[in-house]
Amino acid sequence: MPELPEVETIKNDLQDKIIGKKIISIFPLWKEIVKDIPFDAFAGQVEGQKIAAVERRAKNLIIKLSGGLSLLIHLKMTGHFLLSEDSAEVSQDGRWIKAENKNLTDDKQNQYVRIIFRLDNGQMLAMSDLRKFAYIKLVDDKELKTFLDKYGPEPFDKDFTAEKLGEILSKKKTAIKKVLMDQSQIAGIGNIYADEILWASRVHPLSLANKLPKKDVEAIYKHTKKILSESLKRRGTSTSDFRDTSGQPGTFGDFRNVYRRTDLPCPVCGGPIRRISLGGRGTHFCPTCQKETK
Numbered sequence: 001m002p003e004l005p006e007v008e009t010i011k012n013d014l015q016d017k018i019i020g021k022k023i024i025s026i027f028p029l030w031k032e033i034v035k036d037i038p039f040d041a042f043a044g045q046v047e048g049q050k051i052a053a054v055e056r057r058a059k060n061l062i063i064k065l066s067g068g069l070s071l072l073i074h075l076k077m078t079g080h081f082l083l084s085e086d087s088a089e090v091s092q093d094g095r096w097i098k099a100e101n102k103n104l105t106d107d108k109q110n111q112y113v114r115i116i117f118r119l120d121n122g123q124m125l126a127m128s129d130l131r132k133f134a135y136i137k138l139v140d141d142k143e144l145k146t147f148l149d150k151y152g153p154e155p156f157d158k159d160f161t162a163e164k165l166g167e168i169l170s171k172k173k174t175a176i177k178k179v180l181m182d183q184s185q186i187a188g189i190g191n192i193y194a195d196e197i198l199w200a201s202r203v204h205p206l207s208l209a210n211k212l213p214k215k216d217v218e219a220i221y222k223h224t225k226k227i228l229s230e231s232l233k234r235r236g237t238s239t240s241d242f243r244d245t246s247g248q249p250g251t252f253g254d255f256r257n258v259y260r261r262t263d264l265p266c267p268v269c270g271g272p273i274r275r276i277s278l279g280g281r282g283t284h285f286c287p288t289c290q291k292e293t294k
């Protein structure tokens with residue numbers, strides 16, 4: 001699932017490439033990607049609008065339109081945006097038939113196009129989503145604010161300090177990994193980065209958040225910022241299906257230490273990485289380097 005670094009990568013790409021462009025027409029290949037209103041009503045309100053801004057909050061992408069409404073987008077498991085640089089062609093079942101950019105036509109992860117926004121410069125902004133969990137909603141400012149208010153602080157906000165993290169954790173009598181992934185507590189961290197942050201911090205994923213000593217809280221704080229920014233520099237993790245807007249995978253997966261490395265040696269102690277299930281999610285850690293705090 002795209003997490004903060006992946007959604008931020010898409011946001012940065014789109015900020016560079018689509019702001020100021022007008023949406024001429026919208027082609028649905030799977031109408032149900034638009035939630036809450038019928039597709040035709042959605043298209044009627046969005047066609048003709050200019051793209052005023054592109055933002056990210058938690059794992060949501062927000063495309064603000066000139067008329068005041070916004071597209072609120074969650075990429076869920078496998079959603080990603082692709083931008084064709086030319087007048088490309090997509091088949092009825094969402095495969096790229098023709099495009100100058102060969103990532104679009106040749107990479108199988110990009111062949112699940114569900115919706116296409118045609119822009120006034122001939123570009124196509126398409127969303128590919130294998131699993132069909134991603135969605136697009138059309139919202140006004142009030143609805144957007146209500147929706148986004150439920151999220152916890154952003155890891156890169158200046159108000160997100162080690163003290164603030166300590167305050168959040170001290171109120172949670174639950175496994176630290178669950179708290180890191182709880183979007184209402186801290187925004188943007190999912191399964192990949194929670195595992196990597198805890199390994200780098202030498203904290204066991206089952207340790208109770210409210211029992212962590214100050215030095216562990218400080219380590220988690222430091223590694224949250226460090227790992228998320230390193231991944232952002234490498235344009236995210238593509239251990240499964242994430243692609244950027246040019247259809248290219250990110251490379252942070254090559255630098256990960258524990259996530260989906262079950263039985264492989266821990267880069268610090270050489271012992272095998274273990275996998276357990278926590279809240280239904282695969283959790284990877286080193287039982288030697290990460291001791292549980294009860």
Ligand SMILES: [Zn+2]
Pocket residue numbers: 266267268269270271286287288289290
């Ligand atoms: Zn180890």
